Amino acid sequence: MANITLREIAHSYSGPSDNPDDFALKRLDLTWKNGNCYALLGPSGCGKTTLLNIISGLLVPTLGDVLFDDRVVTKLSTEQRNIAQIFQFPVIYDTMTVFQNLAFPLRNRGRTRKEIEPRVIELAKMLGLENDLYSKAQHLTADAKQKISLGRGLIRQSVNAILFDEPLTVIDPHLKWALRSQLKRLHKQFGFTMIYVTHDQTEALTFADEVVVMYEGAIVQVGTPEDLFERPEHTFVGYFIGSPGMNIVPCRVEGNILRLQEYDLPLDRSYGDLSRFSKIELGIRPEYLSLAPPAAEGVRVDIVKLDDIGSHKIARVRLDDHIFNVIVPELTEMTADQATLVLDPQHINIYGDDIRIGGER
Amino acid sequence: MIEKQTNQKAWFMVLPVFLIVAFSAIIPLMTVVNYSVQDTFGNNVFFWAGMDWFRDLVHSERFHDAFLRQLMFSGIILAIEIPLGIIIALSMPKRGWGVPVCLVTMALPLLIPWNVVGTIWQIFARVDIGLLGHTLASLGFDYNYTQDPLAAWITVIVMDVWHWTSLVVLLCYAGLCSIPDAYYQAAKIDGASRFAVFRYIQLPKMHRVLLIAVLLRFMDSFMIYTEPFVVTGGGPGNSTTFLSIDLVKLAIGQFDLGPAAAMSLLYFLVILLLSYVFYTVMSNVGIESSSDGGSQS
Numbered sequence: 001m002a003n004i005t006l007r008e009i010a011h012s013y014s015g016p017s018d019n020p021d022d023f024a025l026k027r028l029d030l031t032w033k034n035g036n037c038y039a040l041l042g043p044s045g046c047g048k049t050t051l052l053n054i055i056s057g058l059l060v061p062t063l064g065d066v067l068f069d070d071r072v073v074t075k076l077s078t079e080q081r082n083i084a085q086i087f088q089f090p091v092i093y094d095t096m097t098v099f100q101n102l103a104f105p106l107r108n109r110g111r112t113r114k115e116i117e118p119r120v121i122e123l124a125k126m127l128g129l130e131n132d133l134y135s136k137a138q139h140l141t142a143d144a145k146q147k148i149s150l151g152r153g154l155i156r157q158s159v160n161a162i163l164f165d166e167p168l169t170v171i172d173p174h175l176k177w178a179l180r181s182q183l184k185r186l187h188k189q190f191g192f193t194m195i196y197v198t199h200d201q202t203e204a205l206t207f208a209d210e211v212v213v214m215y216e217g218a219i220v221q222v223g224t225p226e227d228l229f230e231r232p233e234h235t236f237v238g239y240f241i242g243s244p245g246m247n248i249v250p251c252r253v254e255g256n257i258l259r260l261q262e263y264d265l266p267l268d269r270s271y272g273d274l275s276r277f278s279k280i281e282l283g284i285r286p287e288y289l290s291l292a293p294p295a296a297e298g299v300r301v302d303i304v305k306l307d308d309i310g311s312h313k314i315a316r317v318r319l320d321d322h323i324f325n326v327i328v329p330e331l332t333e334m335t336a337d338q339a340t341l342v343l344d345p346q347h348i349n350i351y352g353d354d355i356r357i358g359g360e361r
Numbered sequence: 362m363i364e365k366q367t368n369q370k371a372w373f374m375v376l377p378v379f380l381i382v383a384f385s386a387i388i389p390l391m392t393v394v395n396y397s398v399q400d401t402f403g404n405n406v407f408f409w410a411g412m413d414w415f416r417d418l419v420h421s422e423r424f425h426d427a428f429l430r431q432l433m434f435s436g437i438i439l440a441i442e443i444p445l446g447i448i449i450a451l452s453m454p455k456r457g458w459g460v461p462v463c464l465v466t467m468a469l470p471l472l473i474p475w476n477v478v479g480t481i482w483q484i485f486a487r488v489d490i491g492l493l494g495h496t497l498a499s500l501g502f503d504y505n506y507t508q509d510p511l512a513a514w515i516t517v518i519v520m521d522v523w524h525w526t527s528l529v530v531l532l533c534y535a536g537l538c539s540i541p542d543a544y545y546q547a548a549k550i551d552g553a554s555r556f557a558v559f560r561y562i563q564l565p566k567m568h569r570v571l572l573i574a575v576l577l578r579f580m581d582s583f584m585i586y587t588e589p590f591v592v593t594g595g596g597p598g599n600s601t602t603f604l605s606i607d608l609v610k611l612a613i614g615q616f617d618l619g620p621a622a623a624m625s626l627l628y629f630l631v632i633l634l635l636s637y638v639f640y641t642v643m644s645n646v647g648i649e650s651s652s653d654g655g656s657q658s
Contacts, residue, residue: 058546079552091547093561104561108552152551 002068002160004032004055004193009064011050016062024050026218027063032161037187037194039208041201043240047217048197052163055195056085068160079108084153085163089170090145092137098124099133102151109156119155126186127151143175154186161193168203180207201241205229213237229285230347235354238283244314244325246349247289251282253350258282261320263299268345269359277352286325288347291315294338301341317341396622414623424624426599427607428631431583434518434603438582441522443575446529451563453534464534467527479591482520486592506593510600517589517601521582529574536570537563572643579639583632604628 011025020026025047032038032055040048053059054066057078065074073081093101102120124130127147132140137148146167153162164183168176184207187194198204204211205225213221213228213236220234221227232238238246252259256270260282274280292298301317301324315326317339324341350357397414399407418424453463470478488494488505497504506513540562548558586605589595595602595610602610608628612621 053546056550058549078549083550085546085550087543087547089541089543091543094565095561104553105551108554108557149547152547 002071003034004161005067005069006030006032006051006055007065007067009051009054009061009066011047011054011059011061011063023062024217025054025061026216028219030212030219030222032193032195034193035191037184037207037209038196039204039211040195040197040214041199041204041211041240042214043199046214048199048214049165051214052085052165052195052197055161056083056163057081058085082156082158082160083163084156084159084161086146086149086153086165086167088166090142090149092145092148094136094138096137097134098129098137098140098148101137101148102129102155105152105155119157123151123155127154127182143171143179146171147179150183154190157190159192161195164194164196166197166199168198176203183207201243205241213240215240231349231356232283233356235281235283235351238285238349242285242287244286246283246285247324248281248283248351249319249322249324251280251350253280253282258348258350260299265299265343266345267348267350267359269361271350271357271359274350274352274357277357279353281351281354283349283351283356284343284347286314286327288344289324289326290342290344291317291326291328292340292342294340296340296342299341299343301339303337303339315339393622393625396618397626398619400619410619414619415627418620418623418627423599423607427602427604430600430602431604434585435579435582437518438521438525439575439578441518442526442529442578443571445522446526446574447533447567447571449526449530450533450537451559453530455538464531467530467534470524470527471531473524475587476591478520478524479588482516482523482588483592486516508597510597513593513597513601517592520588520592521585524588525578525581529578532570532574533567536567540566568643568646572640575643576636576639580632580636583635 006028008027008029009025010023010027012022013024014022017023028051040051042048050059054061057066057073057076057080060074065072067073068081093104096104099120102123103116106116106119121130121133124133127150129144129147129151132144137145140148150167153159168179171179180203183194196204196207198207205228209224210222211225211228212219213234215234215236221232221237223231223233228237228241232241232246235246235248239248249260253267253271253274256267258265258267291303294300299319301319303315304318304323305316307314307316313328315328317324317326319341326341350359398410398412400410400413401407449467453467454460473481485491486494486506488498494504494506503509504512506516544562544566545558548562553561584605585603586609589601589603590606590609593601595606599607604624605628608621608624611617611624
């Protein structure tokens with residue numbers, strides 16, 4: 001087991017190029033610490049799978065190096081790297097039984113039947129496959145098949161890391177939850193590094209110690225779920241994480257005063273000269289907005305729509321051309337079509353050209 | 362409860378299909394059946410012969426020989442074309458400019474009419490003027506398909522392999538192309554050897570198209586007529602007289618309508634039976650191997 005370091009990695013499917021648009025993966029540096037559980041989050045086509053394939057060795061990056069601790073493994077083949085990877089759709093060997101499927105990676109590495117058998121039986125028990133062990137893998141359900149794929153990854157004890165490429169896409173929601181907690185348990189038990197690709201934010205946030213968010217071939221933020229929620233480093237992260245996502249609205253900032261249309265609002269920190277940015281925006285989560293009666297002091301908004309999603313309501317309110325989503329508790333009575341929008345200053349983030357600006361207290 | 366009404370009028374709906382099938386299959390077939398149980402000395406006068414022609418046929422050495430030759434031919438053809446087709450399909454490129462080039466090259470022999478294929482090989486293999494025959498003869502090989510039965514067999518088989526392996530290749534290639542990349546990637550991660558990839562991924566995924574390939578090649582080769590007729594005419598002697606060639610000799614050459622009709626029917630039943638056996642065996646291959654499952658791991 002080792003720390004996995006990506007050093008100035010970049011990848012283009014059309015070979016080396018001077019045009020940055022050719023790169024599916026823009027230059028990035030990142031270290032995956034041994035034994036941690038990471039989620040790789042991002043929209044479809046942002047380069048998550050490319051990154052995964054580079055780590056596992058299915059792809060050789062156009063630029064840069066992959067290191068396991070201090071050893072450069074960029075050119076090593078997948079089997080030499082000792083990495084397991086589980087794909088979006090279950091891959092099983094149709095003609096084999098469940099037992100043979102699970103034993104396959106060990107058999108290919110020349111282990112004896114004596115070594116293999118107890119290990120397979122133990123693993124099958126852990127995955128809940130022990131009853132199907134001698135039946136054909138072909139005829140099992142999708143989730144059992146995905147468990148087999150998973151099992152083939154786990155059967156090798158010495159793997160450096162297990163990479164998951166959206167492994168639960170084909171699984172029913174109630175089984176998803178069960179499989180995910182099973183994965184977490186196995187992770188605790190074995191302590192392998194886990195990198196979990198997903199575009200489902202709840203999956204990422206509940207699962208991982210650290211979340212890596214990718215956008216258009218670049219890593220925009222690495223942080224704990226809390227970081228991503230409270231302090232998104234990029235407007236994309238704010239927008240992508242959360243349901244509904246962060247409200248991002250153009251504004252002006254002078255010192256510790258936020259100017260939103262004709263309203264001046266206090267901020268809890270002050271910002272210096274922001275004239276170097278072409279675009280200044282404020283970002284605030286719907287959770288930190290609230291509505292007060294229209295008569296109250298503050299930002300006057302029109303209520304456009306009210307969606308009841310069960311545990312709470314989502315109000316869409318309009319300030320001139322800008323729409324805010326506000327999460328309001330179940331019992332709030334909304335009679336008028338106007339209200340006053342209250343922003344919690346502590347949770348306002350200011351973005352210059354999509355990048356979060358720190359500010360001083 | 363709704364009372365179930367019986368209405369036999371629905372049978373009329375089946376009538377158009379019945380008529381079409383009657384004209385396309387039943388009536389022509391029944392004329393053959395008709396001939397097979399009668400005898401004639403010409404002048405359109407027929408005598409009832411019962412099962413005599415069939416009895417004669419089953420005991421006829423000529424039929425046995427042709428039948429054995431036919432089986433041997435189909436067996437050799439399948440044994441060469443199926444593995445060769447798989448090997449060629451496996452070595453064809455999966456992407457890039459090579460794909461259309463390979464596909465067109467492969468499809469070419471399939472587009473040539475049967476008798477033209479026969480003519481091409483008839484001339485190609487001639488010892489006096491043919492490129493192949495003359496070259497072989499000049500190199501000192503004793504090759505003459507008009508006199509040597511072995512040379513005739515080799516010529517006919519090579520011709521069929523040349524003509525029809527492409528079909529197997531194209532079917533296998535289609536099967537191979539439908540395998541998602543994830544399978545190959547998973548196999549790499551599992552450390553599978555090239556042979557294991559073939560044995561556990563490619564072959565099982567090609568199973569269905571291979572079934573079709575074997576069936577088509579078997580039926581076609583079992584009914585082969587035009588190409589060997591043009592090349593060898595069934596000779597030298599009777600050495601390449603396959604069932605269909607024998608049948609034509611019997612029906613048109615000797616004008617023995619009764620025996621020929623009986624032979625046609627038997628020929629048809631044999632093809633039907635063998636195709637059914639092939640199909641049943643091959644579609645059960647996957648299921649059978651599951652029962653001996655975990656024991657072989």
